[in-house]
Amino acid sequence: MERRTLIGMLGHTTIRFYGDLAEVAWDADRDGLARVPVDRPRSVKDAIESCGVPHTEVDLVLVNGTSVDFGHAVTAGDRVAVYPLFVNLDVPSMVRPDPLDEERFVLDVHLGRLAGRLRLLGFDASYRNDADDADLAAESVHDRRWLLTRDRGLLMRASVVHGYLIRSDDPPLQVAEVMRRFELYGKVEPLTRCANCNGLLAPVPKARIDHLLQPGTRRDHDVFVQCGSCGQLYWEGSHSGELQAFVRHVRSGRD
Numbered sequence: 001m002e003r004r005t006l007i008g009m010l011g012h013t014t015i016r017f018y019g020d021l022a023e024v025a026w027d028a029d030r031d032g033l034a035r036v037p038v039d040r041p042r043s044v045k046d047a048i049e050s051c052g053v054p055h056t057e058v059d060l061v062l063v064n065g066t067s068v069d070f071g072h073a074v075t076a077g078d079r080v081a082v083y084p085l086f087v088n089l090d091v092p093s094m095v096r097p098d099p100l101d102e103e104r105f106v107l108d109v110h111l112g113r114l115a116g117r118l119r120l121l122g123f124d125a126s127y128r129n130d131a132d133d134a135d136l137a138a139e140s141v142h143d144r145r146w147l148l149t150r151d152r153g154l155l156m157r158a159s160v161v162h163g164y165l166i167r168s169d170d171p172p173l174q175v176a177e178v179m180r181r182f183e184l185y186g187k188v189e190p191l192t193r194c195a196n197c198n199g200l201l202a203p204v205p206k207a208r209i210d211h212l213l214q215p216g217t218r219r220d221h222d223v224f225v226q227c228g229s230c231g232q233l234y235w236e237g238s239h240s241g242e243l244q245a246f247v248r249h250v251r252s253g254r255d
């Protein structure tokens with residue numbers, strides 16, 4: 001085939017990323033525009049993810065003005081508009097996942113500090129430091145948990161429906177990010193879940209655990225809760241001052 005003919009068959013589709021997806025996309029210009037080669041049939045999911053934006057970040061896709069699902073095939077010349085959550089266009093979305101009954105999470109192996117903080121705020125945050133990508137994707141699907149990760153490739157797995165790409169690499173900022181994204185303000189319940197193992201905490205009489213306490217703790221505290229799974233004890237002030245300040249901060253509704 002002559003080169004000129006081959007080039008004539010190649011083409012591009014133009015993708016416009018809205019909201020903060022313009023910052024997530026690798027190849028987008030200042031207006032959120034990216035040009036994606038379409039030299040073979042490709043799904044709109046594939047075209048969007050070739051720009052580094054996992055499908056889990058996308059709430060609505062329009063191709064030439066029509067709402068489509070991720071399997072829709074794009075061809076050269078198509079105009080694709082990609083919207084994140086919270087941009088309400090009053091257009092029925094074909095890609096929005098079913099809502100989950102409650103906000104529960106599974107975190108990848110690099111987010112242990114975020115998992116601990118979410119648990120201390122009372123949120124169900126599953127985390128294992130030896131989970132591989134297949135484990136994480138399967139747990140998200142089968143246990144209906146939001147998969148939290150900074151790994152775009154993990155969120156691009158077709159099996160993952162409920163996921164969120166953590167933007168920040170700073171643990172305190174990551175907590176604020178999750179609180180904002182999932183609207184968790186007002187749902188904070190400190191000292192209800194174990195930071196070590198995600199088990200539920202329950203009140204325990206001081207007399208029963210008295211022998212486990214350091215003298216200063218025994219003198220200063222009378223109310224204790226204990227993890228039903230691993231036995232870890234907690235009391236007011238048992239977690240760091242930094243976290244207590246953070247609890248006050250998030251309870252105040254700021255971010």
Ligand SMILES: [Zn+2]
Binds near residue numbers: 194
């Ligand atoms: Zn525990």
